[in-house]
Structure formats: structure tokens, C-alpha cells
Amino acid sequence: MKFRDGMWLVAEGKRPEYAEEVYSLTSDDGKAMSLLCPTRKIFQRSDSLNLPTLSVDLRAEFDGAISIEVTHWQGAQNPGPHFDLYPEGKPETRNTKITTTDTTTTLSSGSISATVKTAGHDFDIRFHATNGSQKELTSLLNRSVGFAYSPAPSNQMVTGNMTNFQHYIFTQTTLSVGETVHGLGERFGAFNKVGQTVTLWNADGGTSSDQAYKNVSFWISSRGYGIFIDAPDKIELEIGSERCCRVQTSIEGQRLKWYILYGPTPKEVLQKYSILTGRPGNVPSWSFGLWLSTSFTTNYDESTVNSFLEGMKARDTPIEVFHFDCFWMKAFHWCDFIFDSKMFPDPKGQIARLKSSGLVKKVCVWVNPYLGQASPVFKYAASQGYLLRRRNGDIFQWDLWQTGMGIVDFTNPNAIKWYVSCLEKLFDTGVDAIKTDFGERIPSEDVEWFDSSDPKKMHNYYAFIYNKIVYEALQNRFGANEAVLFARTATAGTQRFPLQWGGDCESTPEAMAESIRGGLSLGLCGYSFWSVDIGGFEGYPPPWIYKRWVAFGLLCSHSRLHGSNSFRVPWLVDDNNKSEQGCSRILSKWTALKARLMPYIFSQAQESVRLGLPLSLRAMCLEFPDDPTCWYLDRQFMFGDSLLVAPIFEESGEVEFYLPKGRWTNFFTTGEETRDGPGWFKERHEFNTMPIYVRQNTILVLGQASETRTVYDYCKDVQVCLFQTMPGAKSSLVDSEGKLVGVLEVGDDGNLRDQEFLHGSWHVTKKETLASR
Structure with a gap:
């Protein structure tokens, strides 16, 4: 404003x-x-x-x-909700x-x-x-x-x-000369926010607008500091847009509080931010495998599901998680947690059969916090006071999304207990993970919450309590480190309840670029884990976009095939092209590559959680803060601290990317093809490769060439690759539970030491890169 x-x-x-x-x-x-x-x-x-x-x-x-x-x-009231700060305890204030x-x-x-x-x-x-x-x-x-x-x-x-x-x-x-501003949630516009007007107000606006599903009141500056605005209200920011040399923060009310955090590096800023709002939660190793969805409005039943999973298996593409989207429930009944008996007469048996067949290990279902009045459950929930009310006592309803839809009032402890009991019934049926969709369109006028919360503050904050409730229900059932969400809406602090995905994007290269900008911005708000709808959600991706998106999507921290009104299995995209460059083979190759990378990925995941950093997409400026160019790069990212990834947006395979200072090794060559940065480079790739460069002084541990599993022994039969390493280079290895097994280190003679925890037929390669499978 x-x-x-x-x-x-x-x-x-x-x-x-x-x-x-x-x-x-x-x-x-x-x-x-x-x-x-x-x-x-x-x-x-x-x-x-x-x-x-x-x-x-x-x-x-x-x-x-x-x-x-x-x-x-000062006499103005300050009603809740308020952000849940210092969840692990406030540090002592020393040196003041x-x-x-x-x-x-x-x-x-x-x-x-x-x-x-x-x-x-x-x-x-x-x-x-x-x-x-x-x-x-x-x-x-x-x-x-x-x-x-x-x-x-x-x-x-x-x-x-x-x-x-x-x-x-x-x-x-004040904004200094050349200063850049980043973050503020999952924003799909320009990566550097200087010159923009940003409103922090959760909205279901897709990825092609200035609206955002995930508005986070935190931004980070290229000068080594960050600012967290301690208010879940609607916040208006003029970032060099009212006065070119200032960032204006405004809020309706009588008070405004924010924190300034000094790094001096951006990684240290994020560490301090995680002290304030919480570190990301851990996710299990199985969650890094490929997820396959039914898609949104498609028609499916047990036979359809089986045909998809059997087709994936026949094409050497293991599916770790199968996701049932909205229509596992009856139309107009969302979300009453009851399987559509016509399409799924035996849901518990079906899920058990899926798992026992070996076609899939885990099952996820879609939920939201709304309840359509067509379901008999609506009447029960309304009678018990579980639904949000208007000021005159009526149930708040509208016909947006579901006819006569009500909204679960999560400020009512009894409503929480009821909602969790519904989730527990799903767990009893065999469900292992939950997609928490929606939660953005929460009314802020003419409503009264059970605990008298401020309606305007509740609009954004609802995302926190909604995802917290479901995440903790998963933890209570499966264990502290086994809970996995696929969440769309977020606010400050919801990084504690992983993971998040990027919302409704179109099946275009422009939308893929929008998604990358969103993932980069959210990562700079302390979110370790993020995913995207591979191929785009809306529309019908042509084969070339599908394949380029597959390459990008398998190098996000988490990978899911999901669409709106069309399926995302590869053989339906390109008429079952069986060539090496067809959709099926390309998906198989990139899925296998991610499986090989799991020793590296899962070790980096533990470090990302510990430090409050994004695993992938990690903005280049986090690893190279002293390189001014890296604060503007929004078409490439780091996967962990050692792999640079540059997705391709052209059908021709042409791509331009930037390498910071140092020697970089092309992952996909069999020789010693290296490039020295800093500088811009152009390449052309088929669909089975793209620019993946390994940072110098990296010890990269890979599963064996034939590995296709996500969960295996990350210390057995591995390949230890030394890329331009110097004495003292280190790399941690964890097991599939995330526990530290040991630390590999390069000795003064240039050879690997500390190898006692490696076993099987493991071997070392120096200064070489690995051909794709």
C-alpha cells in the first residue's frame, strides 16, 4: 500500500x-x-x-x-493467533x-x-x-x-x-545501491523482489500471477541480513516501489513488530530464522522415490490404478507412493473421509493388495479442511460446532469449490479431535501419507472463530494449524520421522510440517520457469523440501515438455507425477513411444538417476534440516553469496551443496547457464570434461541429460549403476567419486533411517581414508564423471 x-x-x-x-x-x-x-x-x-x-x-x-x-x-488489543515462535526454546541472550x-x-x-x-x-x-x-x-x-x-x-x-x-x-x-531482496514465500514472479509490490495474503491463484499459496513474512537481503515480520495478518510491502531506496512494510492495526537477523552469510541468516520459527521436519527416505497420482478429475477405479502401476513396472520405473486424488470420495461430499463405495467397494483390501503385489510401497490420499453439505457428515459436524460460524451464529457457507461448503474450525479442540479421528480411520485403511490441499480461501469478514481469534489473522494462520494437525496425526501413528504431507498452503513456521508442493501450474515451459522461481523463493524462507506437478497440472503436456519437466522434477527434493484432467503416465503422453528418447525411457532413466543419488540426497537432507536450508531447489546465492550474479539466477539451482542443476526450457535442448568461480565437472560425461567458472555457458542436450555439474572438492557417493530402489544400504556396493578433491575434503554418509554412519575424508596423499563403514563391492573413482544409465 x-x-x-x-x-x-x-x-x-x-x-x-x-x-x-x-x-x-x-x-x-x-x-x-x-x-x-x-x-x-x-x-x-x-x-x-x-x-x-x-x-x-x-x-x-x-x-x-x-x-x-x-x-x-498501546491500549489497543492484540488478539491471536500469534506465530508459534521458538518451538525448540529461546536461546539465552548473551553478549548484549x-x-x-x-x-x-x-x-x-x-x-x-x-x-x-x-x-x-x-x-x-x-x-x-x-x-x-x-x-x-x-x-x-x-x-x-x-x-x-x-x-x-x-x-x-x-x-x-x-x-x-x-x-x-x-x-x-533503507535499500542500498545494488541490494536485492528475496523470499516472502512461494512467489512465481521475478526472483529479485526489488521494484515489486507484494501482498502477503494466501490465495488460490495458480502459478501465473502475483498471488501465492504460501505467503511467508520473511525476506532475505544480499547484504547479509533478513527480516521476519511477526504478524500473520495481511501485510503490504512496497519493495523499492513507493520509494526506490526503501522497503516499506505496512499493516492495518496499531502495532507492527519485526526482527532483523544478521548472518553475515545467507545460510547463517536462515539458521537464525529457523531458531525463531522452527526447523524443517525430517522426512523418511522412501518419500524421495517417485510418486504417481490418479490426477484430479480423471475417472479411475482399482483396475485403472493397477494398470498404471503394472505399466510403470513393465517400463522399469518403480513407484514408491501411489496417490488417490479427490475422487476417492463421492462428488459433492468432499471432504468427509469416506471412500466412494461404487468405485472402491473394498478400499482396505485394495490398498493391501497394492502393497502385497510389490507395485507400490506407500499410499497417499487427498484431503482438505472443507465439508460439502451434500454429505451426511456435514450435518453432524455442524451440530457439534465443528464448523466455522458467521457472527449471527449461522454456519459459514458458500458455493465456492463445494456446494454449501463449510470450513472446519480448527480453533475448537473438539473439532481437532474429530478431524484426527477421521484421519486415523484412513490410517487403519492402509493410508501412509496425506495430501493437504486447499486452506487458502479462508474468509476474514463476517466470521467468528470458536476461540475468538482475529479473523484477519486467521486467514493466513489457518495454514499453520491445518498442516500441523495432520502432520502430528501422522507422527503419532507412524513415528516422528515418518510423517509426510503434500501441502499446498503455508505461512511462517509450516516448514516444520514437510513437504510442500508448488500448486497449479500450466503445461508450458513458462510455467516450469514460474515453478522454479516459486521453489527458489520458498527455499529462502527455510523450507527444506519442495515438489512440483511434473508435466504441469493444467492442460496436456506435449512430449517434449513432459520429458524436460521429468528431468527437472526428478531433481527436486521430491518428485510427483500429477495432472488435472489428464493422466501423467508416460505412455499416454507420446502414444507409447518405446525409443530411447521416448517418454517412458526418459522417465525410467531419471528415476534411476535419483535412486543412484540417494546416498548423497539423504545425507544432504539431514544437513538441510539441521541448518534450516533448502535441499532442492537451493538458490545459487546460498552457496555463493559473494558472487553478485548468483543473487539474480532464477533458472538454475543447487541440489544440496555440491550439484548444480540447470533445467532446459527449449524443445531444441539448448540451454544457457552460469557456473560460479571454481572448477566444475560435467556429471554426464565419461571423461574429465570440466569447465572453469565464473562464466556463462551454452550447451545442447537430448532428453536423457541436462546440465548437472559437480562442484570441485566434492566426494559424491552413488549407488551402483543398476540401482533403482530409493531405500537401500547407502554404504554397500557404492561408488565413491572424488571430484577435484583436496586433502581434508569430507562427506557424511547416513543410513536409510537418517542416522550418521561415518564421514569419508580425503587424506594428505589424495586418497580416501575413513572407509571402515563401507562394505560390499564398493570402489573409488577420481576426477571422473558417470555416464547415465
């Missing part, structure tokens, strides 16, 4: 007031300070009358983190101090400090590194903190009745 019309004029219908100076500063515990900031400069006593003030409170939260809260009227000079007061919290100018009549707060470099991160300068009315009141008397006005709090942090 813009409050000004250019630099000189106020926006039509708005009245902004700004903190003009720091009139007084108080501190009581050495860890915080409170600033009283009038909205005009105070030169004499009479200047203090008949004017608003703003309170600006700064607190040292933990090493490298300072919170800033701006308040206009307040120092003063004749003109400034500085609050230090370990590596970051905030210096407030206290002399003169200026408003000036600088955030900077505590060390001797005094590196300035960002600032709050003149006209950077304030509040605004809309419409503009004629005088203060009329604000006695605030029902006629909207009240906003805003801050504007």
Missing part, C-alpha cells in the same frame, strides 16, 4: 504521520530500549501538546537478532549491552547492533555489524516510521469513532 504520491505529495485519501525525532530513550534491563517519538520536532514545551507519538521498542533477542516493535496506541555517547545510544545483540541518534532533532536508527567493520545493514531514517489513516480525518476529534477509519502502521528500511 502506498501512502504517498511520489516524493512530495500525500496519496489521495491517506493521512500519514511520521516519527520525526527521538524525544526520549529509556532502558531498564540492559537488553532493550524504548524510544518515545513525537510526530513533530519538539523545540519547546508547547510543541508536545495535541500531537501523536509513536513508541519504538528495540530488544536484543539472541545473538544476531534484534526485534523492533512500533506502536501508536547498551552503550552511550554524547550523541548516540547503541544496543548490541552479539553480532548485530542498533544505534539510535539521540542528539538533535532527527529520527535515525542504524542497524550494523557489531564487529570492527561496523558494516551497515539497513536503517530507519526520516519519514521511515509512522502510521496512517484512511480516509484522511479532517481533525483528531473525528477519530473518536474509529469505525469510520482504517489505521495502518508502517516502517521503511
Whole structure:
């Protein structure tokens, strides 16, 4: 939201007031300070009358983190929900101090400090590194903190009745020359957000708009800091778009709180962010295998499902998880958790037969938090108070998505118990994982939640409690590290409930690029695991797009074939082309490659969870923050810390990509084809390869060439590949449960040591790359 019309004029219908100076500063515990900031400069006593003030409170939260809260009227209520911060406990605040000079007061919290100018009549707060470099991160300068009315009141008397006005709090942090801004959830537009207006409000808008399923109030700067906005409300950001040199954050209400986190590297920023909002949850090794879906509106039954799985097996493509989408339930009955008896007369038996046949190991089903009134379950849930109500006591209903649809009120503990009991019945039937779809279109007006939560805050926050409930139900049934969601909606903190997928994309190369930008942005908000609908959700992918998307999709952390009104099995895409470049063979090859990479992938997954990092898609700037080019790269990514992946968007196979400084080895050549960065390179690929480059000084452990399983002994019969390694290079190996088995290390003689945990027919290759299967 813009409050000004250019630099000189106020926006039509708005009245902004700004903190003009720091009139007084108080501190009581050495860890915080409170600033009283009038909205005009105070030169004499009479200047203090008949004017608003703003309170600006700064607190040292933990090493490298300072919170800033701006308040206009402190008597305003602050109803929940509030973000669930410090889920693993708040660190002790060490190395905090307040120092003063004749003109400034500085609050230090370990590596970051905030210096407030206290002399003169200026408003000036600088955030900077505590060390001797005094590196300035960002600032709050003149006209950077304030509040605004809309419409503009004629005088203060009329604000006695605030029902006629909207009240906003805003801050504007400075943007330095060349600074870039990233994150803010799964955003499908330009990777660098400078110049954009971003609204943090969950919406079911597909991947081709500025709307987002996953709005996360956290952004990361190329200058080594991040900002987390501690509010699940609707947040408006003008990122170099109201003032080109500032990021404006505004929210409707009387207070705005955010945290500034100093790295100095982006990885360290994400580590600190994970302290605040939680680390990603662990996912089991089986979840990294290929998932196959029925697709959305397609017609299917047990025979259809079996034919697909048998077809995949005949084409050397193992399926780890089979997913039943919406129509496992009767039309108009979503989501009452009852299998359509006409199509699935024996669901428990069918699932048991699927698993015993060896065609699939796990089963997933689709759910959502809504309930159509056509189902008899609706009447029961309504009578028990499990559904969201309007202010007059009616059940909130609309005909959006499902006829007469109600929304489960997860602020009601009894509604949670009922919903979990429905999930447990699914688990009893043989279901192992849950796709938690929808949860974005939560009404914010004319509703009253069971616990009296603020409806506007609940709009985004609903994603957190919805996914938390289902994830914890899975954990309670299957174990802490065996729970897997396929979630679409998210907000800050839902990285704790993996995994997420990118929503409804079209079957076009442009949509694949949109999806990559979304995955990169979400990864920079601390999400380790992310997936996409391979081939695109909407439409009918031509064979070339399907095959290029297969290559990209199998190098996401998780891989799922899913569509809208058409199936995604390969032989239906290209009329069962059986050639080496046909869809079936290409899918088989990329699925096998991911299986071979599992020793590397699963080890990297544990590290990603520990540090709060994306496994894949990992933005290049996380691994190469000192390379300015890497902060703009949105068509390639890192898979873990050692593999660079550049998807292809052209039918011809032409691709251009960037390699940062260092020596890189082409994964798909049998010789020693290397490239030296930094630089841009062009290549042309058939469908069974694309640019995958291995970073120098990498120990890459691969399963044997014939491996097609996802879960196996990652220390047996493996190939240990040394890519341009130096003495001291290390690589951790874990077992299929994620437990550390050992650490491989290159000795001073250039050879591998610490090998005792490897067994079977394992072997070492040096400076060589591996041909595709």
C-alpha cells in the first residue's frame, strides 16, 4: 500500500504521520530500549501538546537478532493467533549491552547492533555489524516510521469513532545501491523482489500471477541480513516501489513488530530464522522415490490404478507412493473421509493388495479442511460446532469449490479431535501419507472463530494449524520421522510440517520457469523440501515438455507425477513411444538417476534440516553469496551443496547457464570434461541429460549403476567419486533411517581414508564423471 504520491505529495485519501525525532530513550534491563517519538520536532514545551507519538521498542533477542516493535496506541488489543515462535526454546541472550555517547545510544545483540541518534532533532536508527567493520545493514531514517489513516480525518476529534477509519502502521528500511531482496514465500514472479509490490495474503491463484499459496513474512537481503515480520495478518510491502531506496512494510492495526537477523552469510541468516520459527521436519527416505497420482478429475477405479502401476513396472520405473486424488470420495461430499463405495467397494483390501503385489510401497490420499453439505457428515459436524460460524451464529457457507461448503474450525479442540479421528480411520485403511490441499480461501469478514481469534489473522494462520494437525496425526501413528504431507498452503513456521508442493501450474515451459522461481523463493524462507506437478497440472503436456519437466522434477527434493484432467503416465503422453528418447525411457532413466543419488540426497537432507536450508531447489546465492550474479539466477539451482542443476526450457535442448568461480565437472560425461567458472555457458542436450555439474572438492557417493530402489544400504556396493578433491575434503554418509554412519575424508596423499563403514563391492573413482544409465 502506498501512502504517498511520489516524493512530495500525500496519496489521495491517506493521512500519514511520521516519527520525526527521538524525544526520549529509556532502558531498564540492559537488553532493550524504548524510544518515545513525537510526530513533530519538539523545540519547546508547547510543541508536545495535541500531537501523536509513536513508541519504538528495540530488544536484543539472541545473538544476531534484534526485534523492533512500533506502536501508536498501546491500549489497543492484540488478539491471536500469534506465530508459534521458538518451538525448540529461546536461546539465552548473551553478549548484549547498551552503550552511550554524547550523541548516540547503541544496543548490541552479539553480532548485530542498533544505534539510535539521540542528539538533535532527527529520527535515525542504524542497524550494523557489531564487529570492527561496523558494516551497515539497513536503517530507519526520516519519514521511515509512522502510521496512517484512511480516509484522511479532517481533525483528531473525528477519530473518536474509529469505525469510520482504517489505521495502518508502517516502517521503511533503507535499500542500498545494488541490494536485492528475496523470499516472502512461494512467489512465481521475478526472483529479485526489488521494484515489486507484494501482498502477503494466501490465495488460490495458480502459478501465473502475483498471488501465492504460501505467503511467508520473511525476506532475505544480499547484504547479509533478513527480516521476519511477526504478524500473520495481511501485510503490504512496497519493495523499492513507493520509494526506490526503501522497503516499506505496512499493516492495518496499531502495532507492527519485526526482527532483523544478521548472518553475515545467507545460510547463517536462515539458521537464525529457523531458531525463531522452527526447523524443517525430517522426512523418511522412501518419500524421495517417485510418486504417481490418479490426477484430479480423471475417472479411475482399482483396475485403472493397477494398470498404471503394472505399466510403470513393465517400463522399469518403480513407484514408491501411489496417490488417490479427490475422487476417492463421492462428488459433492468432499471432504468427509469416506471412500466412494461404487468405485472402491473394498478400499482396505485394495490398498493391501497394492502393497502385497510389490507395485507400490506407500499410499497417499487427498484431503482438505472443507465439508460439502451434500454429505451426511456435514450435518453432524455442524451440530457439534465443528464448523466455522458467521457472527449471527449461522454456519459459514458458500458455493465456492463445494456446494454449501463449510470450513472446519480448527480453533475448537473438539473439532481437532474429530478431524484426527477421521484421519486415523484412513490410517487403519492402509493410508501412509496425506495430501493437504486447499486452506487458502479462508474468509476474514463476517466470521467468528470458536476461540475468538482475529479473523484477519486467521486467514493466513489457518495454514499453520491445518498442516500441523495432520502432520502430528501422522507422527503419532507412524513415528516422528515418518510423517509426510503434500501441502499446498503455508505461512511462517509450516516448514516444520514437510513437504510442500508448488500448486497449479500450466503445461508450458513458462510455467516450469514460474515453478522454479516459486521453489527458489520458498527455499529462502527455510523450507527444506519442495515438489512440483511434473508435466504441469493444467492442460496436456506435449512430449517434449513432459520429458524436460521429468528431468527437472526428478531433481527436486521430491518428485510427483500429477495432472488435472489428464493422466501423467508416460505412455499416454507420446502414444507409447518405446525409443530411447521416448517418454517412458526418459522417465525410467531419471528415476534411476535419483535412486543412484540417494546416498548423497539423504545425507544432504539431514544437513538441510539441521541448518534450516533448502535441499532442492537451493538458490545459487546460498552457496555463493559473494558472487553478485548468483543473487539474480532464477533458472538454475543447487541440489544440496555440491550439484548444480540447470533445467532446459527449449524443445531444441539448448540451454544457457552460469557456473560460479571454481572448477566444475560435467556429471554426464565419461571423461574429465570440466569447465572453469565464473562464466556463462551454452550447451545442447537430448532428453536423457541436462546440465548437472559437480562442484570441485566434492566426494559424491552413488549407488551402483543398476540401482533403482530409493531405500537401500547407502554404504554397500557404492561408488565413491572424488571430484577435484583436496586433502581434508569430507562427506557424511547416513543410513536409510537418517542416522550418521561415518564421514569419508580425503587424506594428505589424495586418497580416501575413513572407509571402515563401507562394505560390499564398493570402489573409488577420481576426477571422473558417470555416464547415465
